[in-house]
Amino acid sequence: MSYSVDFKNVSTVGLESSPVAEALAGLRANEARYFMNKYKHEFTVVPASESQDTLEYVNRILKEERDIEFAAKPLETSAFQVENIRFSYVFYEDGLALNVMYTVDDP
Template identity: 70%
Template sequence: MPYVVDFVDVSTVGLESSPVAEALAGLRANEARYFKNKYDHTFTVEPADDATDVVDWVHRILKEERDIVPAARPLEATAFEVDGIRMAYVFYESGLSINVMYAVAESGKRAVGFKLSEGMEVPEELASRFKFARQKSKLAGTIRGSYFVIKGAY
C-alpha cells in the first residue's frame, strides 16, 4: 500500500526494521520536502516487495555502470517523473538511500546518488569507490552523500 511521506510529522512507518529507522525516516522526509517545495510533487513510497520494477531498474544501473550490488535489504521504493526527469528512490534497511535521476531528453543529466543516514557506516560496496560529502538537515541530522554520472541508456 502506498504511503505519502509526511515531512512535518516524520514517521518511521515502513522503516521500523532499520537500526537507524529515525534517521532514515528523516532522510526520507528530507527528500519529500525537497520535491514538494521544488516541484509541488507529493512524495509517495511503497514497500520494495510491491515495487520490484523500480528496485530492479536501480540495481541494473548500479550493476552495469559500476558493478555495484547493494548488500542491504530494500525496504521501500518509488518512481515518478517531474519536469522531464525520471526519478527513482530505494530506501534500504541499513539506512542507505539510492536515487536515480534520469532525464528523459537524450541530452539531459543522468546520475545515481547515494545518501547515508546519520549513524550508519559506509557500506562496504561503496567505501573504496566514493568519497562522501556532509550536509546538515533539520529533518535528518547529518547526511553524507555521493554520486556518479550514468553513461549508458536505461
C-alpha cells in the same frame, strides 16, 4: 500499499525494521520536503516487496553503469517523473538511501 511521506510530522512507518529508522525517516522526509518545495510533487513510497520493477531498474543501472551491487535489504522505493527528469529511490534497512535520476529527453 503506498505511503505519502509527511515531512512536517516525520514518521518511521515502513522503516520499523531498520536499526536507524528515525534517521532514515528523517532522510526520507527531507526528500519529500525537497520535492514539494521545488516541484509541488507529493513524495510517495511503496514497500520494496510491492515494487520489483523499480528495484530491478535501480539494480540494473547500478550494475551495468557503475558495477555496484548492494547486499542491504531494500525496504521501500519511489519512482516518478517530474518535468523531464525520471527519479527512482530505494531506502535500505541499514540506513542507505539511494536515488537514480535521468533526464528523459537527453539519451
